[in-house]
Amino acid sequence: MKTTTDIAAIFDDFNVKDGASISFHHHLRNGDAVQNHVLDEARRRKLKNLRLYPSAVFPVHRVLKTLLEEGAVASLTTNYLNGPVAEYFAKEASGDILRMQSHGGRARAVIEGDNPIDIAFVAAPAVDAQKNASGLEGPAACGSLGYAMEDVKHAKHVVLVTDTLVDHLENPQIDGTDVDAVLVLDSIGDPKGITSGTLSLTRDPIGMKIARSAMRLLDALGVIKEGFSFQSGAGGVSLRVVDMLNEKMTRDRIHASFFSGGITGHHVKMLEAGLVETLYDVQCFDLEAIASLRRNASHIAISADRYANPNNPDRVIADLDCVILGATEIDLDFNVNVTTDSHNTIIGGSGGHSDTAEDAKLSLIVTPLIKGRIPVIKERVTTITTPGKTVDVLITERGIAINPARQGIIETAQKAGLHVDTIEGLMAIAHTLTGVPASTARKTHPIGFVESRRGERLDTLHAKE
Amino acid sequence: MKTIVVGSLESSDCLITLTPASETTIDIESVVYDAFGDQIRAVIEAVLSRHHLDDVHIRCQDKGALDYAIEARLETAIRRYKEANHGS
Incomplete structure (x- = not known):
C-alpha cells in the first residue's frame, strides 16, 4: 500500500470493519484533526462495535462523542479524557465500556496484547519517502511522539497521517519499515491547540x-x-x-x-x-x-x-x-x-x-x-x-x-x-x-473502570446521574 | 426603587443582587450547592436577621465563597440597598 489522500481507500485496503480495534495518540492534543477525520469515515460506513484506543481524548474530539451516542462504540480505552466525551459519560452513557489506563499501563497493555490493535492511525507531523516519521518538522510539529511508539510496533497495520511530505528526515522517530501506508491531509492539526506558549509559573x-x-x-x-x-x-x-x-x-x-x-x-x-x-x-x-x-x-x-x-x-x-x-x-x-x-x-x-x-x-x-x-x-x-x-x-x-x-x-x-x-x-x-x-x-450505574498500570481493576467509574 | 449588585463571579467569590420585592425571598445558585447549599442559606438568613428588611429579593450567585465572604458581600449589599432606597 502506498500513499493516498483518501481515507476510504485506507478503510478498504485494511478491511476496517465492524468490531475493528483502532488506536490514536494524543501528541496533537486539542489541535488534533486526525481522530475526527478517521472516525468520520467510520461513521459514514455505519461501523459498529468499534474498540477504540486513543491515548487521550480532548474537547476537540467531537466525532467520538457522536459515535458513542449512536451506540457504535463497544469499548473506549484511554489514559486521559475531558470535554464532550466526558459529558457523554457523565449524562448519557448506558454501557459499561470505559477503561482508564495510565501511560505506562497502556504501553504494557499494547506490548503484551491486552490492547490488541488492528490499525493504528499515527498523526505524523512530517513523513519522508521511506515512510519514516518525525514530530519535529511541519506545521503541526509536536516534538516527541512517545505515546505512538508501541502502537507502531504492535498494531497489525500502521497508517501515518501527515500534511508534510519531505524527501529525507534525519533521525526519524518512527521507522518506515513498521509503516503500511501514508494518508496525506491538507492539515493534521491546528498548531494553536497543540502547544501552549510559555507555560507560566504560579505567582499566587x-x-x-x-x-x-x-x-x-x-x-x-x-x-x-x-x-x-x-x-x-x-x-x-x-x-x-x-x-x-x-x-x-x-x-x-x-x-x-x-x-x-x-x-x-x-x-x-x-x-x-x-x-x-x-x-x-x-x-x-x-x-x-x-x-x-x-x-x-x-x-x-x-x-x-x-x-x-x-x-x-x-x-x-x-x-x-x-x-x-x-x-x-x-x-x-x-x-x-x-x-x-x-x-x-x-x-x-x-x-x-x-x-x-x-x-x-x-x-x-x-x-x-x-x-x-x-x-x-x-x-x-x-x-x-x-x-x-x-x-x-x-x-x-x-x-x-x-x-x-x-x-x-x-x-x-x-x-x-x-x-x-x-x-x-x-x-x-x-x-x-x-x-x-x-x-x-x-452510586449510579457503572460506566467503566480505572485500571492499574499492571492491568488490575483499581476502581469503578460511575455516571453522574 | 433601585437594584443593588455587590461582589463578582470570580472563583471563591459570590455576586449578591438585591431587588425590591413584595416579600423577602432568597435564591441561591452555587457551584457547591450540593455540599454547602444549606450552609449558604443559613449564613444569608443570619445576616438578614440582623437587619429590618422585609421587602427584598436576594439572589446569591456563589462561586465557592467561604462563609465570611458571603457575609461581607451581603452586609455591604444591604447597607447600599438601604442608602439607595431609604435614604438612611
Missing part, C-alpha cells in the same frame, strides 16, 4: 507557599544532591518548584542526572545551563521544548514503554528520585483522584500519575487545601487513580501530611522544623474554613 501566594514548602522538604530529605533525578507536571505550582530548583542548583553548583516526563521550556533552560545532564521527553508541552528537541542531543524523545511500562526493567522512571504531582482529591489513606470530580464527572485521568507515584523513591502531592470551597482532602476519594500506598507526602499551604508508612520521612521533616500535621488534622483545618460538606457522592 498560596501556590508560592506550597512550592516553598516542597523545596524545604526536598532540602531536609537531602533529595537535591549531585546526580539526582526529578519529574514534575506542567502545573503552575510544579513549575514554580522547578524554577526554585534552578535557583538552588545554580547557587550550590548541583547537577541533576535527568528530568523526565512532559518537558517544558523551564526544563530546557536548565539543560542548556548545564544543570541537568539529560531530558527524557515523552511529550513536549511547549514550543521551547520542541525547539530544544531539534537542537540538543541530550534532550531525548522516548517511548511510553521506555518511560513508564512497569514490566520494562529499563524504564526511565524506575530510577526517579522524586516526582511532584497534583490531586483533585486525596483521602485519609493517601489515595489520590485525578480522574473525576466529586460528582463522578471525568475531568482527566492518570496520565503518568500512578506510574511515577509508584516508581519514584519520593512522591509529593502539591495542592491547595481548598479549591473553590471544596476541601481537597476527603474521607474517601470519589475515584482512586493512584493508590495511597504509593503516595508519600501531601503538601498544602496550611501544612504537610506524611503517609504514616513513611516514619523516616516524618522524623526527618520534624527535625528540620517543617510544619508536619496528620492528614486528618489538615482535613479538620479545611473544615473549620469551609464547613463540613454534605455528602454528594451518589
Whole structure:
C-alpha cells in the first residue's frame, strides 16, 4: 500500500470493519484533526462495535462523542479524557465500556496484547519517502511522539497521517519499515491547540507557599544532591518548584542526572545551563521544548514503554528520585483522584500519575487545601487513580501530611522544623474554613473502570446521574 | 426603587443582587450547592436577621465563597440597598 489522500481507500485496503480495534495518540492534543477525520469515515460506513484506543481524548474530539451516542462504540480505552466525551459519560452513557489506563499501563497493555490493535492511525507531523516519521518538522510539529511508539510496533497495520511530505528526515522517530501506508491531509492539526506558549509559573501566594514548602522538604530529605533525578507536571505550582530548583542548583553548583516526563521550556533552560545532564521527553508541552528537541542531543524523545511500562526493567522512571504531582482529591489513606470530580464527572485521568507515584523513591502531592470551597482532602476519594500506598507526602499551604508508612520521612521533616500535621488534622483545618460538606457522592450505574498500570481493576467509574 | 449588585463571579467569590420585592425571598445558585447549599442559606438568613428588611429579593450567585465572604458581600449589599432606597 502506498500513499493516498483518501481515507476510504485506507478503510478498504485494511478491511476496517465492524468490531475493528483502532488506536490514536494524543501528541496533537486539542489541535488534533486526525481522530475526527478517521472516525468520520467510520461513521459514514455505519461501523459498529468499534474498540477504540486513543491515548487521550480532548474537547476537540467531537466525532467520538457522536459515535458513542449512536451506540457504535463497544469499548473506549484511554489514559486521559475531558470535554464532550466526558459529558457523554457523565449524562448519557448506558454501557459499561470505559477503561482508564495510565501511560505506562497502556504501553504494557499494547506490548503484551491486552490492547490488541488492528490499525493504528499515527498523526505524523512530517513523513519522508521511506515512510519514516518525525514530530519535529511541519506545521503541526509536536516534538516527541512517545505515546505512538508501541502502537507502531504492535498494531497489525500502521497508517501515518501527515500534511508534510519531505524527501529525507534525519533521525526519524518512527521507522518506515513498521509503516503500511501514508494518508496525506491538507492539515493534521491546528498548531494553536497543540502547544501552549510559555507555560507560566504560579505567582499566587498560596501556590508560592506550597512550592516553598516542597523545596524545604526536598532540602531536609537531602533529595537535591549531585546526580539526582526529578519529574514534575506542567502545573503552575510544579513549575514554580522547578524554577526554585534552578535557583538552588545554580547557587550550590548541583547537577541533576535527568528530568523526565512532559518537558517544558523551564526544563530546557536548565539543560542548556548545564544543570541537568539529560531530558527524557515523552511529550513536549511547549514550543521551547520542541525547539530544544531539534537542537540538543541530550534532550531525548522516548517511548511510553521506555518511560513508564512497569514490566520494562529499563524504564526511565524506575530510577526517579522524586516526582511532584497534583490531586483533585486525596483521602485519609493517601489515595489520590485525578480522574473525576466529586460528582463522578471525568475531568482527566492518570496520565503518568500512578506510574511515577509508584516508581519514584519520593512522591509529593502539591495542592491547595481548598479549591473553590471544596476541601481537597476527603474521607474517601470519589475515584482512586493512584493508590495511597504509593503516595508519600501531601503538601498544602496550611501544612504537610506524611503517609504514616513513611516514619523516616516524618522524623526527618520534624527535625528540620517543617510544619508536619496528620492528614486528618489538615482535613479538620479545611473544615473549620469551609464547613463540613454534605455528602454528594451518589452510586449510579457503572460506566467503566480505572485500571492499574499492571492491568488490575483499581476502581469503578460511575455516571453522574 | 433601585437594584443593588455587590461582589463578582470570580472563583471563591459570590455576586449578591438585591431587588425590591413584595416579600423577602432568597435564591441561591452555587457551584457547591450540593455540599454547602444549606450552609449558604443559613449564613444569608443570619445576616438578614440582623437587619429590618422585609421587602427584598436576594439572589446569591456563589462561586465557592467561604462563609465570611458571603457575609461581607451581603452586609455591604444591604447597607447600599438601604442608602439607595431609604435614604438612611
